[in-house]
Amino acid sequence: MTFAATLDLLKKQSLPTLVLDELEHMIRDGRLRPGDPLRENTLSEQLGVSRGPIREAFRSLAEKGLVRVEKNRGVFVRTISLSEADAIFEVRMALEHLIIEKLAEMPSRVQHSTLYALLTESEARAAQSDYAGCHALNLEFHEMLAQLSGNATLLETYQRLVNELALFRHQAHAASRNTESLRRSVADHRALYEALVVGDPDQAWRILQGHLQASRQRLRILFSEESVRLT
Amino acid sequence: MTFAATLDLLKKQSLPTLVLDELEHMIRDGRLRPGDPLRENTLSEQLGVSRGPIREAFRSLAEKGLVRVEKNRGVFVRTISLSEADAIFEVRMALEHLIIEKLAEMPSRVQHSTLYALLTESEARAAQSDYAGCHALNLEFHEMLAQLSGNATLLETYQRLVNELALFRHQAHAASRNTESLRRSVADHRALYEALVVGDPDQAWRILQGHLQASRQRLRILFSEESVRLT
């Protein structure tokens, strides 16, 4: 679906919101990379709207931490340093801790969710070495956990941080092709799921902690590779 | 300092940013109360700027969770239900947990900060029964803790949640005048400070947990009083 089509069909949302969604997708899936400028005129022509709604969408993006605005210079997709990414990750871990703490208290909700389907599907993708597909499903898995927590603020805050971290991955040219880490990742997810279904918070946290530490470590490695690439 | 003066002096910031700051203050200190409409024309005249920058500031406020935008109807200061406030509080507690966990690892930073001055000042205000002043200092105390953590994302996320909770307090006409709870609150802060200075994370968390639970409880009571008032 093109943006123009979206524009015609969904009259329920305001233009700034539609533009925001479009730009957010472009940033999230890497069509717009960290450091790229977002020019009002260009986007205005591409999306077929005037500059007003574009500028309003920029303010939302800035507040979301996806772009930085430099007065009289323009807006650019946000770049994230390793230390920033690490700081974000630290907060993310605290949120995931809370998430699984809450989920361990309601195993039946976990069991009746679509988590299991997501899990088996991502295992299938991993077996087929479908890196991109598996990675996307893994993100969905974590997001579904946040959603099942039943705390809207928790979900929103979590999503925000994950979006910022996705930015960092794109910046580092990250298309992780490590079969071993992919397999371990989905195995972690399954173990986490099992612990949640039986309502064991300590076990769940142990697994998640290891899982996230590994992910954090991969982030650091990614960054060092990126640094080398730039020299 | 009036807004017009601010407008002239600070040419470093764009108008939308200045408007955003102004509106944020007005909401935070209760000049604009939850449910109040923010009309483009009115604000445009009051602040002496055109409607464009106003609309851009609205998008930032919406993303911050301080207003809700209804298409073709207007923007209103956000109202927060008890369950929403409780959800926000839950996330806030998780963040404060992380904050003191980090601070307990660097007692010298805590000791060399201005926390102690803040603490004694708020104790003085409490002794004088200066509720408003003491409450403001208490907020500053918590915010300072977040800042000392050294994690920018942690600070920003914390501030966002506290701003939303302030909204809830205004909605509930909250000017807590309970001498006893005020005294206990500052006593908790002192105890927390002591635990952090000696680097005892468990003790610090015990104190903070009790402190926050009490605060959360007061929020609930506030709400029930508000409900009665509306009948």
Added chain:
DNA sequence: CCGTATTTGTCCGTATGTATG
């Protein structure tokens, strides 16, 4: 260092949608 092209910043006019009598 200056002039020009480009981009952002701001303002205002018109269209459209909503509430109210």
Added chain:
DNA sequence: ACATACATACGGACAAATACG
């Protein structure tokens, strides 16, 4: 139900700042 008043939504024009030759 309809007309009127009023608010927002969007687009376009002009001013100001910046980047570049």
